[in-house]
Amino acid sequence: MRKLTTATAVAFGILAIGAGAVSAEKLTIGLASEPTSLDPHFHNLGPNNAMSVHIFDRLIAQDEKQRLSPGLAVSWEPVDDLTWEFKLREGVKFHDGSDFNADDVVCTMARAPDVPNSPSGYGTYLKGKEVVKIDDYTVHFKTEAPYPLMGNDISTIPVISELGCDSTTEDFNAGTAAIGTGPFKFQSYTPGESIVLTRNDDYWGDKPVWSEVEFRPITSGPSRVASLLAGDVDMISGVPTTDITTLKGNDDIQLSQGVSNRVIYLHMDQFRENSPFVKAIGGGDIKNPLMDVRVRKAISMAISRDAIVERVMEGVAIPAGQLLPEGFFGVSDKLDVVAYDPEGAKALLAEAGYADGFEMTIHGPNDRYINDAKIAEAIAQMLTRVGIKTAVETMPRSVYFGRASKGSPDGLPEFSFILVGWGAGSGEASSPLKSLIHTYDKDAGFGSSNRGRHSDPETDALIEEALRTVDDAKRQALLAQATERAIENVAIIPTHFQVNTWAAKKGLSYVARTDEYTLATGVVKE
Amino acid sequence: MTVFIIRRLLQALLVVFMMSVIVFFGVNIVGDPVYMLVSPDADQADIEAAISRLGLDRPILEQYWLFLKGAAQGDLGDSFIFGEPALKLILHHMPATMELAFSALILAIVIGIPLGLYAGLYPDSRLSKGIMAASIFGFSLPTFWVGLMLIMLFAVELRWVPATGRGDLGSFLGFQSSLFTLDGLSHIFLPALNLALLKISLAIRLTRAGVREAMGLDYVKYARAKGLSTRRIILVHVMKNIMIPVVTVMGLEFGSLIGFSVVTETIFAWPGMGKLLIDAILQLDRPVVVAYLMIIVLFFVLINLIVDILYSILDPRVRLQDQGA
């Protein structure tokens, strides 16, 4: 009897060791925001996109700085002014064993803009583009005008198989259709609770270190931090700025930080002679001072970006002088952060005829960007010091954005001076220039978020030309020039770039991403 | 009794209908859901496409009429954010919330009533004074803060239980619940306690007040004059009397436990309906908000009905409306 039990014990022991040897590395991540669906085309939303990167590859991949590199396409070149040729990678298999080829690409591009019930799909990126299969591993994208940003746009579309093209969003959420070519396979999805992925051992690219990853949405900041400290999760995203100092001092925790593609800036009413929230001192009517570039410049000078970064953001931000941080495509090397100069601001205001200043209200959201309400308050204080008596009104984003875009009685932007942010999804400068700086042109799709209705024909011309210029170097120069003009004309006032913080248990670090995605593939062991 | 119940249910339908009107039009006044949904990259054309896809370009009255038509067939609309039917979403999250609400109620009864009984019988003892002081904390400390403190103490420092999330599910008699596994119990302990604290305080104060009042009444003196044991007097004579207000209040509180445990669910990342609701409100996911509130109203009416029936069982002097004398 005893011999038998000893033998069994030994047997179990060997099995256990054996199992361990096949590196069962499990990673648990606490997420700040939960994906709303596992259907990669359902909603163009940060958390959804980040999750889909694990299961689905794109034709072109974006690295942590949003630079493009080959994904399921090994090359993409313009073969003529109106056509881009994508050569597809061979020998790639979907998780269910089927082969990846051009048919999957064609049906993906057809489905992505058109998912039923989608609150906001990928139509923007595929507008005006026609996909044609040339052979099993070659596709052509045709446009009506030269389109240099083809790569950027296509890099946003997750590729699904023909099986997936026939499926509904519910099928994806149930997992049956969540078949991709990505480094991880779908294991389970319990909404609100957890998403579990397992390693794709047949992945064509770098095999992930982790054999299993569990994502747990923990939306409350303090709870998320507590979960990390309690050892429930190995890593968390979205570390609240208030906790960063404490965590830095904790030897069991490792922080990873990186600048994001999101700029926080101010839009000013530049199209109404009588702006609803701008008044003379004492409350009387006043011709809109924000239409005068000197006033706008003065405002920019009156803001101490260092103070915002140091005190409001607790050091977790970078002062901004333009639309994207250094290193991004289209950034100008001639622009510095506007220096803090309150005396100069007062002088400029006087020169423009506002020696006595005026009254204004700044509007902003209070639950969208990191410390947004506090930033608005700080800015209001700084402006008041140079004579622009500024009141603050912040509100939840569900109320804010609708009003900011078309809340006025005639369906136009309601506010005069707003705090808002912009994340450049494409990873280069044409994104903010096109949507924030270009004159509002509904039919052409320009200036969709240009709530100040800034309008400068020369800047517009530069932007439009850049969007047609396929040569990278030329385009970079045009974008930089357009940015310089925009800053010169104070079309908007950028204050800072957000820095995102991830925290992990000792021994793990995260390769911070400018697109703010939290990817298991970016978690490295030290 | 049947007439009474039927009448109540009809009233319920009326209330549910009115609730749907208020919420439907109310959410519209708050803001435009479109701006919560579309990607900022989207241009004007995309925004308009989204608006018409969601049916938000039609006049509000038409939207409401379409909603009613669907509701009559059991379809309360699809969530703007998740794309799935709102009803399905809510029902999916409901078991987690029910578990939590139920556990909190049990804790409140099992801890609160005995403590309140003791405090009522021996009001001058040090322990009683301590219990009453503690019950004040239960009322005044914010749930949010207490929850975090519980996590910091029990999960981070002591590592006795996990910080957040729901545990493994187990099956029993065809029901699935995390209450049936050890892992599940360790996960539900802190959030149930957090949720229960307010209810425990309420139960303590209600029971104590009831006991204090009852002890001075003649029937207690009479029971003593009959030579009954103190135990019987308290457990049978007194308890049956004070249970009436306790049951009434706890019943109503149960309704709010089910519908509005938002803070606790958020802190503990508990995948329940409350969290679903707050997210839906913040993102203007109108179909979910409307469906949710309609369901909760139904719950409240049902609970009220049960409490009324229980009341009439506990107190024979009470006759439900519509019953003969």
Added chain:
Amino acid sequence: MSAVLEVSGLKTHFFTHAGVVKAVDGVDFTVSKGEIMGLVGESGSGKSITGFSILGLIDPPGRIIEGSIKFNGEDIANAKEERLQSLRGNRISMIFQDPMMTLNPVLRVDTQMIEAILAHEPVSKQVAWERSRDALGLVGIPSPEERLRAYPHQLSGGMRQRVAIATAFLNKPDLIIADEPTTALDVTIQAQIIHEAQKLTKLTGTAMIWITHDLAVVAGLAERISVMYAGRIVEQGGIDDVIDRPLHPYTVGLLGSVPTANRRGKRLFQIEGMTPNMLALPEGCAFGPRCHARTDACRMQPSIEDVDGRNLRCFNPQQAAETVK
């Protein structure tokens, strides 16, 4: 005849914030087996407190500070609670004034009767039920089985009091203390109840103390009478003696204020003055301020003397009897 109850020098004082209330301040009486004694006095005279003192049902701030209560020879004035519990409802029963307040409204009649039996005797529920039914029959309640299943509020006032009486007799006690049992009832029902009580005591040989403020009630019922004023007994003796020839001015006044046929047309006699403030009793005889026969001697506290075959606490008895006529 042997004495069932011998009370000597009983003093029950209440130590309140406002001062000491000497509710019972030196009371002596004896009740013999099978005897009915009337304890008469106005509100605040201490008669009910005397009754509660006997059963040991005085709660703080009150306390028996002096005296002995000998029940069947055993002094129970300072007995332990367990001993008292075993006597209450068993060897000494009590009937309270208002059965609506004293019967527990949420328990059925049978529950409340059966528990009185089971508290003292290990019989089966069935046997207890039968005894209860029989007892109800004895007090003249028709269809006792139905009445047993009823709740107190479903019975009329007189019916409830009969239940109380039946309950008091359940365990065949040696002594029943009836505290104003008919005060809350109609005159006609009163007569019935008194009749039932009398019948039962004769039947069972139970002694009874009938506490009341109404002399008329006690006149046709009791054999002996004790008149109380301001916590003391002022006159005590055989019922016929005291009623025909009252000696104490207070007793005279009480009798005089009873409306009877031969007083028709004449003004009702009133005792002057107000009921005494128990916190501020006058020096000397407590009745002094209201007494017609008051003399200087009355500035001293009179003690009980044997006058004419009865106990009397007064310096001026003879004159009192005459002034009234």
